Amino acid sequence: MGRERARLAGVDVAEAYRQHGPFVWRALLRFGVPPNTLDDATQDVFLVVYRRRRDYDGRRSLRAWLYGIARNVAQKHRARHPHEVVALAEDLASSTELGNSCPHEHAVTREAADFVDRFLGKLDKDKREIFVLGVIEGLYVAEIAELLSLNINTAYSRLRSARKEFTSALYRHAARDRMLTKRNG
Amino acid sequence: MDDLDQSEEFHLAAWQRVHAPGPRVAAEHLRRLQSAVLADRLRRRRRVLITAAAAVATAAVLLLAVWLGGSSLDQEHRASGEAAASFTRLGREPSRVIPGDRRSAESDIGSHEPAMAVIPPTSEPPSSRERPVSTSQPRPVERHVSRTSSEEHGAPVSSSSDTLSEEIHLLGSASASLRAGDPGRALALLRDHERRFQNSSLLEERSAWIAVALCRLHRRPEGIRVASEFVARYPNSLHLPRIQSACATMTSEPPSPQPGVKPR
Numbered sequence: 420m421g422r423e424r425a426r427l428a429g430v431d432v433a434e435a436y437r438q439h440g441p442f443v444w445r446a447l448l449r450f451g452v453p454p455n456t457l458d459d460a461t462q463d464v465f466l467v468v469y470r471r472r473r474d475y476d477g478r479r480s481l482r483a484w485l486y487g488i489a490r491n492v493a494q495k496h497r498a499r500h501p502h503e504v505v506a507l508a509e510d511l512a513s514s515t516e517l518g519n520s521c522p523h524e525h526a527v528t529r530e531a532a533d534f535v536d537r538f539l540g541k542l543d544k545d546k547r548e549i550f551v552l553g554v555i556e557g558l559y560v561a562e563i564a565e566l567l568s569l570n571i572n573t574a575y576s577r578l579r580s581a582r583k584e585f586t587s588a589l590y591r592h593a594a595r596d597r598m599l600t601k602r603n604g
Numbered sequence: 605m606d607d608l609d610q611s612e613e614f615h616l617a618a619w620q621r622v623h624a625p626g627p628r629v630a631a632e633h634l635r636r637l638q639s640a641v642l643a644d645r646l647r648r649r650r651r652v653l654i655t656a657a658a659a660v661a662t663a664a665v666l667l668l669a670v671w672l673g674g675s676s677l678d679q680e681h682r683a684s685g686e687a688a689a690s691f692t693r694l695g696r697e698p699s700r701v702i703p704g705d706r707r708s709a710e711s712d713i714g715s716h717e718p719a720m721a722v723i724p725p726t727s728e729p730p731s732s733r734e735r736p737v738s739t740s741q742p743r744p745v746e747r748h749v750s751r752t753s754s755e756e757h758g759a760p761v762s763s764s765s766d767t768l769s770e771e772i773h774l775l776g777s778a779s780a781s782l783r784a785g786d787p788g789r790a791l792a793l794l795r796d797h798e799r800r801f802q803n804s805s806l807l808e809e810r811s812a813w814i815a816v817a818l819c820r821l822h823r824r825p826e827g828i829r830v831a832s833e834f835v836a837r838y839p840n841s842l843h844l845p846r847i848q849s850a851c852a853t854m855t856s857e858p859p860s861p862q863p864g865v866k867p868r
Contacts, residue, residue: 436637441624448623458629462637469641531618555616589612 432469450493463492483562550581787820812843819851
């Protein structure tokens with residue numbers, strides 16, 4: 420955290436973007452920013468980071484700080500584009516690109532991502548964000564509790580529950596795959 | 605993603621990879637971000653410069669205002685100081701009549717009366733004027749400054765200033781009449797002054813000129829009586845030589861009647 424703070428104080432916003440840009444981008448999408456304004460919203464977040472870079476006190480992770488900024492920026496974007504609010508998981512896949520991967524790898528990655536999207540779509544709302552932040556984005560539970568205004572025990576409990584559900588879902592998915600492979604084989 | 609098995613990690617990494625801007629988009633984001641940061645920095649720098657320029661301009665205006673105000677105050681202070689000094693000096697000096705250019709006075713219709721200049725009196729009591737008079741030249745400028753100063757600043761001219769002007773005018777006319785060899789008219793003017801300004805601060809000048817006028821009118825006993833009173837009251841007055849000159853050379857013979865003047 421100290422290094423992150425020092426980097427920010429050194430106004431290396433570009434490096435902050437390279438490390439955390441995708442995280443912000445996803446967070447903005449989950450906050451309902453329309454894909455056509457996602458680039459502007461991402462830029463806005465890092466401009467705020469640049470202007471407020473000296474406000475970052477390093478008490479929490481840079482990601483947690485960025486998440487808070489992204490939430491505020493998303494609120495403003497939603498207010499500016501009230502008719503373009505998108506559904507969370509449904510539009511995520513359609514607004515992305517995978518770069519220069521081979522078709523097989525592309526298909527496998529896309530299939531894995533689709534599985535997680537389906538899982539997130541079925542997950543309770545109050546567990547979904549905790550799961551994304553805690554399990555996928557790697558934030559500390561204490562930070563998640565603070566960001567989502569939750570009791571820390573509640574945050575732990577929901578995260579544990581979501582993790583268990585994810586493991587079960589993946590287990591079932593793998594079992595189904597094995598069954599299909601046997602049947603086809 | 606601790607404590608995740610390999611499959612879980614793979615799925616979540618795939619999700620992250622899919623739900624992220626691609627390399628092309630990321631590069632574009634970065635480029636736009638750097639441009640925006642640069643523009644923001646320039647905008648802020650410009651704002652700082654504008655603020656600094658405004659601050660400098662404000663400071664310059666304030667300095668100018670202070671300087672102008674200071675110089676104006678200084679002028680006012682100087683003017684009022686000179687006026688105050690003039691009045692104070694006059695108040696301390698016993699004589700309001702200062703010898704002028706003797707050559708010009710003597711060449712003036714052959715009169716023996718030296719040129720006299722009247723200086724504004726002071727409101728201080730007469731006792732404070734019992735000191736030796738200054739032999740400095742008349743100071744009309746000082747009088748002008750003191751009056752101009754109050755006029756310039758819109759201050760109403762006081763009634764005492766009006767009275768003083770009137771006194772000066774009256775005594776100036778009497779002095780001019782004496783220099784012009786018309787002691788009768790001078791005496792009439794001085795009596796008029798005596799009647800109108802009983803508590804005049806120019807009493808010394810008036811008394812001296814009355815004595816001179818009486819002697820010139822060949823009313824020597826009266827002139828000597830006034831002169832004696834004058835000497836008793838103003839033993840160090842600069843007017844004494846003139847009084848002596850006028851009364852010592854005059855006879856007690858009645859003068860030839862002066863037209864339009866009623867001798868006392």
